[in-house]
Amino acid sequence: MLAKVLPVILLFFIPPFLGNYVLFLSLIAINLGILTLSWQLMEKDSGWISFGQSIPFGISAYILAINPYLTFLAPVNFLIFLFLSVFGKSLFPFATFITSIATWQASNYLTINGKGGEEGFSVALQLPSEKIYLASATIFIVFLILLEVLSKSKIGLKIKAVRDNEIAAKSIGLDPIKYRMFAFFISSVIASISGILHAITFSHVSPSVFSPFYALFPFVASTISYGKYYTCIFGSFLVVFLTHALTAIFPEAHYILYSVVLMFFAVMKYAKDS
């Protein structure tokens, strides 16, 4: 366990020494790292590949912007996933992707007395980057440990069992729906929290939080980083720095660089492939 958490903690110690800008980017990376964690709980342990993680992410961000007191309601959106899981595992990625596109479009219509719409809302709660960074880093580590413990625990084992074979699970007395619900709920909670942190970081929420970039982000980050809970943060850092950091150094080529890295990591053979 320590061997898994330590590199992450070390990574989190570097950015504060590299100035505001790097700190800010790292902050984004950590927030999206938390989103990736939530995605991996669904993909790795429960076997549901979701392209709609931007839904709980964005919804919670919006709720925070519109009325901070209702933020506790955010995790309820796990019901969306539960409903979509009716289509079965093979269709789930598609179903979630479409739903995320739909929410993306729909969010353009959300106006409250003339404000909002495509311009989005600004968040009342504003904090200095350092504070948010500290919070995000801590939250990430907490969730990391929590998920590692969970996947080793009895209930984690049961979730994996349901993932492997639902009929076998029933035949030994496990109710698949129950464990699916549990996994989805935890995942939604984590995604919501990452959305909230994201909203606070930018102190502004606009429809782009539902955009395919965030829908695909966890999938990309986790795939290029070996798909383990404790490694996904590195993938997250890589993607964020490639997409955000080089904008001013080579504005022309930074996206191509990103694409090259994507392709490279996709075809790269890992030590032991999970």
Add this chain to the structure above:
Amino acid sequence: MLKIVNLSKFYGKLLVLRNINLELDDGIYCFFGPNGSGKTTLLKIISGFEKPSSGRIFFNGKDITKMKPEKIVKIGISIAFQLPRVFWNLSVEQNIFLACMDKEKVYSIAELFKLKKELQNIPRKLSQGKLKLLQVSMAYARNPRLLLLDEPFAGLDVESVEQLLDILRNLKQHKSMIITSHRPKLLRGIAKKFFELKGGVIAGSKENPP
């Protein structure tokens, strides 16, 4: 213990079981008959994985006709399918553990089913015979009143069959079972009654296999 009252099952127009009436007390029973005679369907219905078109099933006087499979397991009926249904990406140990939820028992069960060496492997690595043993062991690990074995000998080599028979002999004293097979002779001296299923009806029952 198990009471089945004029149970019928149709798939659309196709009739699979017709007016099955049975009353079984403790002990081992064998259902034999050609393929498609409804053996498997009967077990699936008892274990709740399929719902009957009509009729009722009582287990220790409790009506289980409409119960979900995961509930039926909890009240003491567990099934080992013909085609192995196990958790492919978890180790044998975890598979058995999931069934019994008790670290100590895992080893005794592994002992009993001759799986001690394979505990750390994943099911994909097991031989057909071992896989079947794992399947049965998981059903057994639930410690049910009634154990349903669907074609336990199908696709096994001679020695695995022997192994499985040994185990069944050991269990004979303290477990009730319903075993379906198209090779009833194997169960001579194990099962106390043999029912013949033909075209979805019970064609007859004998003390000894034909």
Add this chain to the structure above:
Amino acid sequence: MISEFLAASFFSVFAISVLLCYRAGKILNLSLSSISTLGAYLHFNPFLATLLGIFAGFLLHESTKKLEIARATIFSLGLAIAIEEILRIIFKKEYIITHVQILELFGENVIWNHFIAGIISISFLFLFFSFLFSKKSKTLKIVEEDYELAEIYGIKTERARKIILSFTGGLIALISSFYNQGIIYPTIGWQNLIFATVIATVANVFKEKSYLFAIIFAVVIICLQKFFL
């Protein structure tokens, strides 16, 4: 009504390509977006567009044939971005306006290019379905089922995948080089893909009938837009 019909045929071909890549090619082919953009930018030379499209598809197959679906999809995303950015750097222009000729069909004005795109799409659909309803379609079904099974049946799945990816690539590039609104910019491909994916997803629910339903949905959705939406 004709122009809607042409649009529907274009998008149903696009959706079917997405489905083919997903069901038989075992990849969610995001690079179709940029291949479509590529086609649009090379509108002056559809032949070249088709060749490059085929090449892109082939490249995709060669580099992802050993990968499982998630990684393959990531690769296609990378490829998509790469193509798009390269186009952006080569054609350094705000918009490219293509000259369109208007064609009068049964008293309705139709854009000539759309008409050609429609003809190509429809003829493809015709061939594809005559294939689907022939005996040969069994091979496709088996490949969709799973690769190991197909290998047992003696089908060269890798070859099949190569053909499917290259062919869809070429086809999309070709029809996109004709089907554009007369103004070209780097994100049109994504717009096409997103819409096509929506159709493909809904259609995919219907398993092996999905191809047929792709067309139905394309027609229905686009006509709905005309009348109700």
Add this chain to the structure above:
Amino acid sequence: MRWFLLFLTILAVILFLGCTAEEKKEVKIGVLIPKTGEFSSAGVVMENAAKLAEKHAKEIFGINVKIIIADCGDKPETTKAAFMSLSQQGVVAVVGAYSSPQSLIAADTAKELKLVYIASVASADLEGKVKEGNRYVFRNAYNTTYWGVLATEFLEISNASSYYLIGFDPLRTFNAALFNYVKNNTKAEFKGEAWYKSPSIAPEDYKKAVASAIASGAEVVILGDPGPTSVSVVREFAMRSGKATIYSVGGTLALPYVLKNLSVNNVAFQAAAMEGQEKTNLTKRYFEDYRSIFKEDANNYAGILTYDAIMIVAQAASKGDPVEQLEKGSFIGAAGIYSFDENHQAKWGSEKLKGSLGIFRDGKIEILR
């Protein structure tokens, strides 16, 4: 753990590049340009205009300006990141960004970093930010009201008796505000309005809007979509042989080469300035040099305003503290002489700073005002 080492090396390189910032004696101005994503088309002209501004600032005002371009992508998140990287490279001010959310977040970032930001394209509610006490954000582009003003003025100039409104859904807030202004301020008769969705979810949707616009028989159709779909709208309009004059809010349909290639009649549009006008001594040079350098007609909204924004900053920064200078001074740009009101909004509609109206007829552009 090969992938891990690889990750570290890549990250190290990025960080190294990210931290290098060279030091020279010059006015560094950061320019946020959408080089990737949805708005990258507009990015091309903004970049050209920015480069031209750098050149002209030296030649005309003798100010040694160095522009640093950053890609703000199509999301506010990327915009903020780009903004911060610019500030890290020691710019005196930042201009540009495209969409409304981008400009809003740039405004917040400007306050956070105490660095001047001039919004040169978006018309989001930045005045609100100033009222809330953000002194660092300015805008030399129109605000929503002025979009309405221009549309209304066009209705008067063309003395149209009736008008119809076609809105672009993804820009609902902007369009709605524009439409409301028109409805409340024109004498012409309102014949109805229609909206069409983004082509990525409904590719054929605009056709319906066009049909109903033609059916309404209005004399002028006001089109709220500055993006490329507007071209399809105009063409559809021509194909259904609609008679009305289309007034576009500009953007794609204000580009001379687009209109020429489109070969349709009676398309009116607004522009910050148009070729052939002599608003200031910069106007002519902007259009001429742009053509001679980039071999195409100059963009007359996003482009020219980005150009002006850079010119404004250059003039202000050479005098002293940018914020004070911008608040009290007045500055020459290609579109007119800029000065900012108490909400830091350029005084569009004043004597020295007026938007232009043009119409495309018989293959050439006529300047209406």
